[in-house]
Amino acid sequence: MTDQRIGILGSGDVAKALGRGFAKHGREVKLGTRTPEKLRTWSAETEGTVSVGSFSDAASFGDVVVLAVLGAAAEDVLELAGSENVAGKLVLDTTNPLDFSGDGPPGLLFGGTDSSGERVQAALPDAHVVKCFNTVSNAQMVDPEFEGETPPMMICGDDDDAKARTEAILTEFGWPGALDVGPIESSRYLEALVPLWVRIGANLDTWKHAFAVAR
């Protein structure tokens, strides 16, 4: 199987959901965090299918590297992971630069003319970054279940082969493929959907929703 080893940078809900999901779909998985000891119990619960190490351990381990950390910390985490450890690799960027500083639902720390996806690609010039999974709940990332039809996952990135490999993963995970919305610059618009996604979820009282294109 290609893309057999998956390194996931992160220890939160997304990292855990994708970690379990990739393992369930037959991959070898390593999660990376600043404090591996905090995931010992969780790792044991995966019955050894998901191992844990540092950010650089996980980055070196993966044929594919998933970035699943707080948006505001993404560039710091990549510094710790080491750009040399992801050179030439597919990097799935799940991050959103959400701004939680206000009283209400989050906004964006930056956007419109910039994005986390572009910053990640700039920090990893030799990697092939694909924005993926950022517009859906962690609970829906693997084997999604919607009341209606499952929409394709919106992705973007600069490398066609990297996007094809991403679509293969999505198909294996139960998505009806990918909706390619263009180069990594389109992360500006995928990330901007997320504050809207949160507001819609709050109004509809659901976190199992996703955007679909009607035509």
Ligand SMILES: NC(=O)c1ccc[n+]([C@@H]2O[C@H](COP(=O)([O-])OP(=O)(O)OC[C@H]3O[C@@H](n4cnc5c(N)ncnc54)[C@H](OP(=O)(O)O)[C@@H]3O)[C@@H](O)[C@H]2O)c1
């Ligand atoms: N939650 C969802 O359902 C969902 C859905 C779609 C997209 N996303 C996006 O996916 C990303 C991950 O979300 P999440 O909810 O799983 O986790 P999160 O709470 O946003 O992030 C936790 C991770 O961020 C790292 N981190 C936080 N502050 C840091 C700092 N100052 N320096 C280095 N690392 C730091 C933590 O590192 P340590 O492990 O070292 O503590 C941890 O691995 C976010 O960008 C989010 O917007 C989330």
